[in-house]
Amino acid sequence: MDAVIEARGVSKSYLRGVIVLDDISLSLKRGEMVALIGASGSGKSTLIRSIAGLIPIDSPRGNGANAGQIHVLGQPIQRGGRISCSRALRARIGVIFQQFNLVPRLSLLTNVCFGLLGRVPSARGTLGRFNDDEKRIAMQALARVGIAEHALRRSNDLSGGQQQRAAIARSLVQGAELLIADEPIASLDPASSRRVMDLLADMNRNDGLTVLVSLHQVEYAMKYCPRTIALKDGKIAYDGPSSALTPAFLNRIYGAESEELFLPSFGAALEQGDGLHWADTEAAIDGNGHWSEPPTIVIPHAPTVAMTKSHAKAGRLSA
Numbered sequence: 202m203d204a205v206i207e208a209r210g211v212s213k214s215y216l217r218g219v220i221v222l223d224d225i226s227l228s229l230k231r232g233e234m235v236a237l238i239g240a241s242g243s244g245k246s247t248l249i250r251s252i253a254g255l256i257p258i259d260s261p262r263g264n265g266a267n268a269g270q271i272h273v274l275g276q277p278i279q280r281g282g283r284i285s286c287s288r289a290l291r292a293r294i295g296v297i298f299q300q301f302n303l304v305p306r307l308s309l310l311t312n313v314c315f316g317l318l319g320r321v322p323s324a325r326g327t328l329g330r331f332n333d334d335e336k337r338i339a340m341q342a343l344a345r346v347g348i349a350e351h352a353l354r355r356s357n358d359l360s361g362g363q364q365q366r367a368a369i370a371r372s373l374v375q376g377a378e379l380l381i382a383d384e385p386i387a388s389l390d391p392a393s394s395r396r397v398m399d400l401l402a403d404m405n406r407n408d409g410l411t412v413l414v415s416l417h418q419v420e421y422a423m424k425y426c427p428r429t430i431a432l433k434d435g436k437i438a439y440d441g442p443s444s445a446l447t448p449a450f451l452n453r454i455y456g457a458e459s460e461e462l463f464l465p466s467f468g469a470a471l472e473q474g475d476g477l478h479w480a481d482t483e484a485a486i487d488g489n490g491h492w493s494e495p496p497t498i499v500i501p502h503a504p505t506v507a508m509t510k511s512h513a514k515a516g517r518l519s520a
């Protein structure tokens with residue numbers, strides 16, 4: 202069983218008649234690192250939450266023949282509008298959010314220990330009573346993400362980037378095999394964003410975690426994720442190599458919305474001929490947004506050359 206995420210015919214409406222996800226099917230193999238991009242409101246968070254088994258997808262209409270279903274790590278996480286996620290399966294899935302989701306007044310160390318809840322008796326764990334061995338595991342994870350020196354500080358006293366790294370450390374101690382992250386860098390400055398993305402890539406490469414990460418900016422998708430799934434109005438507009446995401450191609454998919462997907466300083470860098478260099482990729486993409494040839498794009502520098510002071514000034518800072 203190679204697929205870590207297998208979603209078939211997934212639809213979702215929060216309100217009757219307003220379709221947010223429209224018959225989405227996708228599959229992620231073990232060891233992949235895949236970006237999910239799309240303009241605001243395209244359905245990224247809804248899809249991520251559905252895959253994580255946090256919200257139910259639509260139940261089938263009519264005779265049930267079209268029941269959407271999602272399997273994660275070979276087990277059903279939901280089917281036809283019913284979440285069926287066991288505690289054991291949940292422990293194998295790490296979920297990271299834009300807002301870090303730490304308990305604000307507890308130390309980073311205790312927050313990271315909460316990743317062990319699936320493995321320690323819940324009476325002790327929910328009270329935040331962890332033994333020395335458990336704390337040692339959490340400390341190792343904090344060291345791995347580079348914030349061990351802050352272990353005893355309250356999480357809400359730390360910067361956004363540090364809190365997000367603690368949330369990643371929590372997934373590490375949890376022993377997650379799949380990491381699903383919903384815009385983990387959306388409220389971080391460029392340096393913290395890079396550190397967080399470097400960590401996700403490191404866990405993908407060195408720990409074999411499969412990673413699905415939604416991102417608002419295509420530059421990060423191109424730098425860190427070999428494959429990108431692009432959502433538009435609840436449908437998959439493209440699923441293939443990230444290297445195909447030229448400005449022209451994104452403009453074709455998204456029209457004026459595509460501007461939202463680039464960092465503010467990106468246009469200027471392109472005009473200076475700095476950063477990314479694309480070959481002509483258009484011919485290789487068929488009308489359904491599927492890739493038909495190996496990519497021929499050369500990216501000599503990381504696109505982050507464009508993410509400097511001007512980006513920070515543009516106001517995506519919180520750390």
Ligand SMILES: Nc1ncnc2c1ncn2[C@@H]1O[C@H](COP(=O)(O)OP(=O)(O)OP(=O)(O)O)[C@@H](O)[C@H]1O
Pocket residue numbers: 215216221239240241242243244245246247248
């Ligand atoms: N709980 C909800 N109730 C009703 N509508 C919702 C709910 N959550 C999301 N929606 C709607 O579903 C659509 C998709 O929202 P979603 O949050 O999945 O998009 P997104 O791609 O994550 O956007 P963003 O980039 O702004 O985070 C939007 O039109 C949104 O208003």
Ligand SMILES: [Mg+2]
Pocket residue numbers: 245246247383384
């Ligand atoms: Mg969202």
